[in-house]
Amino acid sequence: MARQDGGRWDVGIKDNAVYLARVSEDNERLFDDSLASEEARELAELLTKFADKLDKSDKSRDDDEDDEDDEDRDEDDEDDEEGSKKSSD
Numbered sequence: 001m002a003r004q005d006g007g008r009w010d011v012g013i014k015d016n017a018v019y020l021a022r023v024s025e026d027n028e029r030l031f032d033d034s035l036a037s038e039e040a041r042e043l044a045e046l047l048t049k050f051a052d053k054l055d056k057s058d059k060s061r062d063d064d065e066d067d068e069d070d071e072d073r074d075e076d077d078e079d080d081e082e083g084s085k086k087s088s089d
Helices: 037-088
Strands: 002-004 007-014 017-023 029-035
Touching: 017 037, 029 037
Parallel strands: none
Antiparallel strands: 002 007, 007 017, 017 029
């Protein structure tokens, strides 16, 4: 059982199959299904594939934000240098 904001996922073995259910915070069953072992493996691979894509897109977005921060810092440094040159003249 995995608890998360908005409810939880229940996963187990039931009737010789992998049992999967989504339960709301109010304990209302939103979704349930039984999967053969091969279907469960395929679903796990698919979930992993999309989670990896999401992680990569988040990382590239974070890298872009870091690059923008670096550019802002560089511009600020140039402004500081120009200001100190003018004040020393």
